[in-house]
Amino acid sequence: MAASTPTSRFLQRVQPYLYVLPAAAFVGYFLLYPMIVTLWQSFTRYDGITDPVFIGFGNFRALFLDPHFLLSLRNTLIWTVAAVILPVTLGLALAIGINRLRWSGFFKSSIYLPATISAAAVGILYSFIFAFDNGVLNSALRAVGLNFLVSRWLFEAPLNTFAMIAAYTWQSTGLNLMLFLVGLQGLSPEPIEAAKLDGCTGFNLTRRIIVPMLMPFIVIATLLAVVNGFKVFDLIWVMTQGGPGRSSETLAVTMYREGFILFKQGYSAAIAVVISIAAIAFSYLYLRSVLDQESHV
Amino acid sequence: MSATSLEWGAAGPIRRNAGFVGVLVLTVFWLLPLVILMMNAVKSPQEYLLTSGISLPQSFHLFENLARAWAKGLSSGFINSLIYGLVGSTAAVVLSALAAYGIVRLRIPRGLFWFLLIYSGTVFPFQMYLIPLFNMYLSTGMYDTRIGMIGFYVAITIPFCTFVMRGFFLTVPWQIQEAAALDGASSWTIFWRIMFPMARAPLILLVLIQFTWIWNDLLFGLVLTKSDEVRPIMVALVGMQGVYGATDGPSVIAATLIGSAPTLILFLALQRYFIRGLSLGVGAR
Numbered sequence: 241m242a243a244s245t246p247t248s249r250f251l252q253r254v255q256p257y258l259y260v261l262p263a264a265a266f267v268g269y270f271l272l273y274p275m276i277v278t279l280w281q282s283f284t285r286y287d288g289i290t291d292p293v294f295i296g297f298g299n300f301r302a303l304f305l306d307p308h309f310l311l312s313l314r315n316t317l318i319w320t321v322a323a324v325i326l327p328v329t330l331g332l333a334l335a336i337g338i339n340r341l342r343w344s345g346f347f348k349s350s351i352y353l354p355a356t357i358s359a360a361a362v363g364i365l366y367s368f369i370f371a372f373d374n375g376v377l378n379s380a381l382r383a384v385g386l387n388f389l390v391s392r393w394l395f396e397a398p399l400n401t402f403a404m405i406a407a408y409t410w411q412s413t414g415l416n417l418m419l420f421l422v423g424l425q426g427l428s429p430e431p432i433e434a435a436k437l438d439g440c441t442g443f444n445l446t447r448r449i450i451v452p453m454l455m456p457f458i459v460i461a462t463l464l465a466v467v468n469g470f471k472v473f474d475l476i477w478v479m480t481q482g483g484p485g486r487s488s489e490t491l492a493v494t495m496y497r498e499g500f501i502l503f504k505q506g507y508s509a510a511i512a513v514v515i516s517i518a519a520i521a522f523s524y525l526y527l528r529s530v531l532d533q534e535s536h537v
Numbered sequence: 538m539s540a541t542s543l544e545w546g547a548a549g550p551i552r553r554n555a556g557f558v559g560v561l562v563l564t565v566f567w568l569l570p571l572v573i574l575m576m577n578a579v580k581s582p583q584e585y586l587l588t589s590g591i592s593l594p595q596s597f598h599l600f601e602n603l604a605r606a607w608a609k610g611l612s613s614g615f616i617n618s619l620i621y622g623l624v625g626s627t628a629a630v631v632l633s634a635l636a637a638y639g640i641v642r643l644r645i646p647r648g649l650f651w652f653l654l655i656y657s658g659t660v661f662p663f664q665m666y667l668i669p670l671f672n673m674y675l676s677t678g679m680y681d682t683r684i685g686m687i688g689f690y691v692a693i694t695i696p697f698c699t700f701v702m703r704g705f706f707l708t709v710p711w712q713i714q715e716a717a718a719l720d721g722a723s724s725w726t727i728f729w730r731i732m733f734p735m736a737r738a739p740l741i742l743l744v745l746i747q748f749t750w751i752w753n754d755l756l757f758g759l760v761l762t763k764s765d766e767v768r769p770i771m772v773a774l775v776g777m778q779g780v781y782g783a784t785d786g787p788s789v790i791a792a793t794l795i796g797s798a799p800t801l802i803l804f805l806a807l808q809r810y811f812i813r814g815l816s817l818g819v820g821a822r
Contacts, residue, residue, distance in 0.1 A: 250578055255724055259639025260651050263632040263695050271658040272694030274666035274673065281668065288672065337560050349808065350564045353571075356804035358753030358796035360771040364793045378571050379590035381751045394728040410567070425775060471662050474654070474755045478775055495664045500760065505668050526671045 251427040271399055281509035289507045299510035308486050309511070316470060319408075319490055323469025326409040328461050331416025337448055338417070339424050353415030359411065360529070363478030365440065366407035370394050370479075397487035402481050404488070408475055412468070416461050423457035424450075458531065463526035467519055491515050578602060578791040585786045589663035599791060606777065606792035606802045613765050614773025615796070618752050620683065621769060625690035629808050630740055632691065633698030640699075641706040642714060652703060659696035663756055671760050681762050686769065689757060694747040705739045706732070747806060770796050 282299055284292035301310045338344045351402065354362060369376040370393035378390045393403040420458060425451070435449045451458070473492040476482060482489035482497060491511055499508030564817075573583045577585060579594040588595075607615075636655060670689070671680075701703030709732065717727050733740075751769075758772035765773070774796050778789050 256639040256643035256645035259635045259643060259724075259728075260645055260655075263636035263699060264651065265654055266632065266692040267655050267658040268687070269690050269694055270670070271661075271666055271696075272654075274669035275661055278665050278667075279667035288668075334563070335561065337556055341557050341560060343557075343561075347560055347564050349805070350568055352804075353568070353801070356749070356801050358771055358800070360753070360755040360757065360775055361797045364774060364782075365570065365791065367782065368574060368577065368590075368790055369570055374585070374588070374590040376570065376577075376590040378606070379592075383589065383591060410570070425784050448556065463637075471664075473663075474771075477759075478778070493792055496667070497758075499668050500671070505672075509668055511669070512662075515662050516665045520660060523660055 278509045280504050282513045284506040284509075285410045286504075286506035286509075288503050292506060292509060295506075299507050300514075302507065303510055303514065308489070309494060311487065312489040314396075315488060316490040318398070318401055319405065320407045320466055320469040322402075322414070323472070323531045324462055324465045325355055326405065327412040327416050328458070328465050330409065330413045331461065332458065333422050334413070334417050335420035335424060336450060339421065351417050354411040355414035357411075357426075359474035360478050362411045364487050366403075366410075367394065367406075367479050374440055374508075378418050379394070385526055394480050395484055397484065400488045404475055404479050407479070408469075410507065411475075412465075416465070420454065420459050423454050427453050448534065457530050460526065463522055463529060467526060470515070470519055470522070492499055565567045574790050575794065578787050578794060580787050582785045582787055586784075594777065598787065602788040602791040603795060605785070606788040609779060609781065609788070610765055610773050611792045611795065614768055614770040617686075617767060618770035619688050619731075619799075620688055622751045623746040624750070625751050626686050626694060629691045629694040629742045630688070630698050633695050634733065634736060634740065635728070636695075636699050636701050637706050638700035638732055641703055642709075642727075643724055652699070655699045656696050658692065659700070667756075667760055676762055679761075681767050683767055685761060686758075686767065689761065690751045690754070693757075694750060698743050698747065700738065701739055701743055706737055711737060722783070734820055745803055749803060750756055752800055793811070 281292060283294055283296060285295050285298070286292035311511045334347075338347045341347065372378060372392050372395070372535055375393070377393065381387065393397060396402045431453065432445070432449055436481055440448060472490060476488060476490060476493050477496070479525065480488045482493040486494070486497070490516065495508050495511040495515065498504045498511060573591055576594050577590065579597055579599045579602075580588070581596055581598040584594070584596060584598075606780055634649075639645050640652050674680035674685055678774055679688065713731060717731055720731070753771065754769060755771040755775065758769040759775075762768040768776075774793055776788075777792055781806065782789050
C-alpha cells in the first residue's frame with residue numbers, strides 16, 4: 241500500500257504543518273514577536289534611536305510617582321466603571337423591555353445602529369454635538385432656555401470624560417442589548433410560567449426570576465465591558481486627544497502619547513504592560529464564563 | 538401560547554403601552570443625534586457657522602459638501618480601506634480555515650499548543666505590540682506602504698477567525714472525511730472540495746466581521762502610515778476633522794456619514810448573520 245513507504249509517511253507527518261504554519265507565521269511575526277520586544281523594552285530606558293539601557297523595574301517605579309500616569313489611571317477607572325454600569329444596565333433593561341413589544345425589530349436595529357459605525361466616526365460626530373458655539377447640545381439647551389447648562393463640554397475636565405462616556409454609551413448599548421436578547425431567547429419558559437401561575441408578574445417577575453436566570457450573560461457582558469472600557473482609545477483620541485493638557489487621558493492614550501509623541505518608548509512599553517496585565521486578568525475571567533456557558537447549552 | 542414564547546409580561550394593556558411609549562421615546566432619543574447631524578450635513582458652511590446647530594437647513598448643499606470632502610482626502614482613504622478590508626479579511630479567513638483544518642482535522646501533534654499560539658494574538662491589548670511594530674515597520678521599509686498595512690490586518694484578524702473555524706471543524710462529522718480518504722482523496726482535496734464549501738456560512742460571516750473591523754480601525758492606521766496614498770479611511774476622516782472641523786463642519790459631517798456607510802449597509806443587509814455571529818463567539822474584535 242502506498243501509504244506505508246517512508247517518503248509518504250514523512251509527507252503524512254509534515255502535512256498538518258503546511259496548513260497551520262502560514263497562519264502561525266503571520267501571528268508570530270506581526271503580533272507575538274513585537275509583544276515580547278515590548279515586554280523587554282518595559283525594563284529599559286529607550287528613546288527609539290539610541291540603544292535601550294536596562295533599568296530593571298525603574299519604569300514601573302517611575303509610573304507610580306508620575307502625576308500624569310496616576311491621573312490617567314484614575315480616568316481609566318472612571319471609564320471602566322461607567323462602561324460597565326451604563327451600557328450593560330441599559331442594554332439589560334432594554335432587552336427585557338423590548339422583548340415583549342411590537343416593533344421590537346425596529347427598536348433593536350435602532351439601538352444597535354451606532355455599534356456598526358467606528359468609534360472614530362462616533363468621536364467625530366459627537367465632537368459636533370458637544371461643540372461650544374453651534375454644537376447640537378448647546379443649541380438645544382439655549383433653545384429651551386436652559387442657558388445655565390450650556391458648557392464647554394470637551395474642554396473642561398472631568399466634564400469632558402463624562403461627555404465622552406455618554407458617546408461611548410450611545411455606541412455600546414446596542415451590543416449589550418443583542419447579547420441579552422440572545423440570552424433571553426435561550427431561557428427555558430417553565431420557571432417563568434410557574435412563577436406567573438404563582439402570581440409573580442411585572443417587575444417582580446423580572447427581578448426575581450428573569451434577571452437571576454440571565455446571570456451568566458450578565459457576568460459575560462460585564463467582563464467584556466470591563467475589558468473594552470479599559471482599552472478605549474479611538475473615541476478619546478478623536479474627541480479631546482486626552483486634553484486639555486493631559487487631563488482626560490486614559491492609559492491607552494497615555495501610552496500612545498509617551499511612545500509616539502514624546503518618544504519615551506521604554507516608559508510607554510511599561511504602561512502597555514500594566515494595561516495588558518489588567519486586561520488579561522479580566523479576559524481570563526471572561527473566557528472562562530463564556531466556555532462555562534457554552535458547556536451548559 | 539407556544540412553548541418558546543417570551544410573552545411573560547402578564548401586565549395589563551396600560552402598563553404594556555407605557556412600556557411601549559417608554560422604549561419608543563428612548564429609541565427616538567437614540568436616533569435624534571444622527572438625524573440632527575444629517576440636517577447639518579446638508580447646510581452650506583456659511584449657513585452652518587451662522588445658524589444654530591438644531592435649526593432646520595435653509596438650503597440643500599449635501600452633494601457639494603460631499604464632493605468637497607471627497608476631494609479633500611476622503612477618496613484615497615476610502616479606496617485604501619476598501620482594498621485593506623477586502624484583501625485583508627479574505628486572506629485572513631482562508632489562512633485561518635487552513636490552520637483550523639490542520640489543527641482539528643489533520644490532528645497536528647500538540648494541536649492545543651498550536652491553537653493557543655495563534656489565539657494568543659487576540660488575548661493581549663493592542664498597546665502591547667504597538668511600539669516594536671512601528672520600529673519594525675520603519676526598519677524593514679513596510680512603514681507607510683499598502684502591503685505593510687495588509688500584512689498587519691491579516692495577522693490581527695487571524696486569531697479570532699481561527700477560533701471560530703476551529704469551533705466549526707469540531708462539529709463536522711468524521712465519516713465524511715474518512716469516506717473521502719478511503720476513496721483516495723488527498724488532504725488538500727478534502728479541504729478544498731468538501732470542508733471549504735461546507736464552511737461557507739461561517740466563512741462569509743467572518744469576512745464580514747473582519748472587513749468591518751479593518752474598515753473601522755484607527756489606531757494602526759495612525760501608527761503605521763503617514764501619507765494620503767496609504768492611510769486608511771478613519772485616519773483620513775480624523776485628519777479632516779482636525780483641519781476643517783472648525784471652518785467646514787458640514788463637509789466633515791457628510792464625510793463621516795459616507796465613511797460609516799459601508800459598515801452600516803453591511804449590517805442592515807445582513808443583520809441576521811451578524812446576530813447569529815454574536816452567539817457564535819461574543820466579542821469579535
